Amino acid sequence: GAGVSQSPSNKVTEKGKDVELRCDPISGHTALYWYRQSLGQGLEFLIYFQGNSAPDKSGLPSDRFSAERTGGSVSTLTIQRTQQEDSAVYLCASSFGSGGRAAETQYFGPGTRLLVL
Amino acid sequence: AQSVTQLGSHVSVSEGALVLLRCNYSSSVPPYLFWYVQYPNQGLQLLLKYTSAATLVKGINGFEAEFKKSETSFHLTKPSAHMSDAAEYFCAVGHNAGNMLTFGGGTRLMVKP
Numbered sequence: 351g352a353g354v355s356q357s358p359s360n361k362v363t364e365k366g367k368d369v370e371l372r373c374d375p376i377s378g379h380t381a382l383y384w385y386r387q388s389l390g391q392g393l394e395f396l397i398y399f400q401g402n403s404a405p406d407k408s409g410l411p412s413d414r415f416s417a418e419r420t421g422g423s424v425s426t427l428t429i430q431r432t433q434q435e436d437s438a439v440y441l442c443a444s445s446f447g448s449g450g451r452a453a454e455t456q457y458f459g460p461g462t463r464l465l466v467l
Numbered sequence: 468a469q470s471v472t473q474l475g476s477h478v479s480v481s482e483g484a485l486v487l488l489r490c491n492y493s494s495s496v497p498p499y500l501f502w503y504v505q506y507p508n509q510g511l512q513l514l515l516k517y518t519s520a521a522t523l524v525k526g527i528n529g530f531e532a533e534f535k536k537s538e539t540s541f542h543l544t545k546p547s548a549h550m551s552d553a554a555e556y557f558c559a560v561g562h563n564a565g566n567m568l569t570f571g572g573g574t575r576l577m578v579k580p
Contacts, residue, residue: 354510383567393557395567409567441510452561453499453518456568458510 352376354459356442362465363432371427371462375444382425383445383456384417388438396440399425400447432466439463469494469560473571481579486545488574490532490558493539499561500541501568502532506554514556517541528552553578 355374363369375382384396395409399419410416414433419425429436443456474489492498499518503511515526522534532543541558555575559568 381566385568392572393559393570395569398566400566406566443511452566453516454561455501455513455516458503458512460508460510 354442354444354457356440356459356462358462359460360463360465362467364467365434366431368428368430369432369464371429371440371464373425373427373442373444373459375423375425375442376457377423378446379444379457380422380447381445381454381456382419383443384425384427385441385443386411386438387441387461391438393441396427429464432464434466437464437466469498469562469569471558471560471569471571473556473558473574475574476572477575477577479577479579480548482550483547486530486543486548486552486576488543488556488558488576490541490543490571491539492541492558492560494560500532500534501559501561502526502530502541502543503557503559504528504554505557505573511557514543548576548578550578550580552576 357372380401382399387393397417398406414430417427439461441461443458445454445456470493472491501516502514504514505511514530515524517524517534525531530545555573557573558571
């Protein structure tokens with residue numbers, strides 16, 4: 351079956367512009383995660399959605415970052431007024447979201463490589 | 468807070484040699500531990516995971532890892548390296564409360580012919 355897909359695969363933007371990154375999780379997965387992978391910080395958790403519950407935003411680095419998930423499926427990560435330090439690969443993952451979620455396998459998309467000039 | 472340390476950001480082995488990638492964790496509660504592999508320009512793929520069943524976990528592509536509570540370790544091994552094993556490997560711990568994964572810094576494995 352189809353895996354997690356992300357678009358665009360690459361994005362180049364100018365400092366100060368807003369960007370939107372999209373994630374399509376695996377069908378039937380109720381849990382969705384965003385991570386950021388950068389040279390200086392490694393892999394960092396950003397935000398987590400589970401069904402209709404309020405998202406866990408504890409990993410968002412600043413209020414310039416926001417995310418939403420429409421209809422319990424597709425998610426969009428928005429970065430406003432981008433800065434050069436936002437340059438990174440943004441990875442989306444999904445999981446079934448059943449009981450014992452900490453043990454669940456997260457399935458990752460290929461990522462969006464963001465470059466802020 | 469839970470954390471993961473991977474010793475050695477780069478490991479180089481010869482084809483056919485043993486692969487050993489080290490991972491130590493800190494956790495106040497029994498952890499869930501994962502190894503993921505990332506090939507160039509791709510996302511992360513699960514190799515194996517420990518979820519408090521057997522301490523020796525077998526994964527894909529001939530990899531296995533052993534959970535050692537006394538050493539707080541979850542090292543990844545493979546008896547014989549293949550060229551196709553060249554990739555970056557990440558150890559991660561799952562959180563009961565937050566559901567997210569906390570990753571180690573990653574180890575880039577290079578396989579020499």
